[in-house]
Amino acid sequence: MFQAKYAAxxxxxxxxxxxxxxxxxxxxxxxxxWGEGHSMRYVDxxxxxxxxxxxxxxxxxxxxxxxxxxxxHRLIGAEKDWGAPDADSERLLDIAVDRGFMLRHDAxxxxxxxxxxxxAYAEKWRCRRPILMEGGWVTTQHNYTVxxxxxxxxxxxRNGEFDDSAEAHVNALDFRNxxxxxxxxxxxxxxxxxxxxxxxxxxxxxxxxxAHVVAGATAKVRHDWANLGWANLPNDPPQWxxxxxxxVALLRADGTAAHVFxxxxxxxxxxxxxxxxxxxxxxxxxxxxKVGYRWGRSSTPRAATPRAxxxxxxxxx
Numbered sequence: 001m002f003q004a005k006y007a008a009x010x011x012x013x014x015x016x017x018x019x020x021x022x023x024x025x026x027x028x029x030x031x032x033x034w035g036e037g038h039s040m041r042y043v044d045x046x047x048x049x050x051x052x053x054x055x056x057x058x059x060x061x062x063x064x065x066x067x068x069x070x071x072x073h074r075l076i077g078a079e080k081d082w083g084a085p086d087a088d089s090e091r092l093l094d095i096a097v098d099r100g101f102m103l104r105h106d107a108x109x110x111x112x113x114x115x116x117x118x119x120a121y122a123e124k125w126r127c128r129r130p131i132l133m134e135g136g137w138v139t140t141q142h143n144y145t146v147x148x149x150x151x152x153x154x155x156x157x158r159n160g161e162f163d164d165s166a167e168a169h170v171n172a173l174d175f176r177n178x179x180x181x182x183x184x185x186x187x188x189x190x191x192x193x194x195x196x197x198x199x200x201x202x203x204x205x206x207x208x209x210x211a212h213v214v215a216g217a218t219a220k221v222r223h224d225w226a227n228l229g230w231a232n233l234p235n236d237p238p239q240w241x242x243x244x245x246x247x248v249a250l251l252r253a254d255g256t257a258a259h260v261f262x263x264x265x266x267x268x269x270x271x272x273x274x275x276x277x278x279x280x281x282x283x284x285x286x287x288x289x290k291v292g293y294r295w296g297r298s299s300t301p302r303a304a305t306p307r308a309x310x311x312x313x314x315x316x317x
């Protein structure tokens with residue numbers, strides 16, 4: 001009965017919110033205590049895996065346009081609130097991630113709850129799936145000084161969250177409903193580091209194209225790219241269909257693009273920090289009028305960098 005009613009709700013919910021123009025991502029699990037995937041209750045615990053597969057497919061079918069995420073909790077779908085990592089959690093989470101789900105976690109900065117298991121799982125999928133950060137300590141409600149890292153101030157918590165995010169190479173940081181002010185007033189240096197270092201930061205180091213081309217011929221174009229961010233451009237969620245590609249254009253005198261040439265062989269998601277990637281392709285100029293143009297970079301439709309939700313939270317997980 002619950003599954004029938006819940007499925008009806010999700011389908012109706014998806015009709016309203018499967019809109020990438022207004023929604024960045026949807027949590028595609030949502031079961032368990034606080035929707036975090038733990039403290040589950042079953043009529044028969046043997047159904048743990050079948051329930052996970054059911055809810056993953058339910059959301060995947062309902063949201064073909066908006067990316068989905070799952071909390072990589074060490075007790076995903078388990079009946080316990082907390083404890084040592086469950087032996088089946090990684091395998092069960094992989095079912096969702098293999099289906100295209102992004103990763104999210106809501107205990108960044110909490111040394112006890114974001115431990116070795118969570119770090120290892122994030123490392124396993126680093127630059128293969130987007131990772132979304134949400135801080136764990138609600139500093140206006142929790143005694144964060146009990147954290148093993150010895151936090152004494154809210155600024156210490158912000159540093160811990162940032163450090164965990166950098167280690168996980170997250171694609172987005174959620175400054176959190178109710179926590180945003182402290183980021184910008186007490187830790188603005190970290191906000192600036194997020195802007196400069198987090199996610200992906202792509203720029204062309206070199207673009208070489210011929211100054212003169214015979215009408216109807218092809219133009220050999222070389223473009224080299226660097227990524228200054230600690231993560232990659234997440235191009236592969238099923239809903240985005242690898243739609244991000246690099247391109248060059250022939251520009252009119254007013255700067256508008258007269259002709260755009262997309263390098264379909266380029267994959268921006270493969271560009272990593274610390275390495276310049278070179279691409280060479282031939283732009284076919286068939287149908288291009290014999291007029292004076294200048295070369296310029298162009299943008300194909302680009303998926304927005306995912307941002308985590310600002311839902312009010314509580315702790316511990």
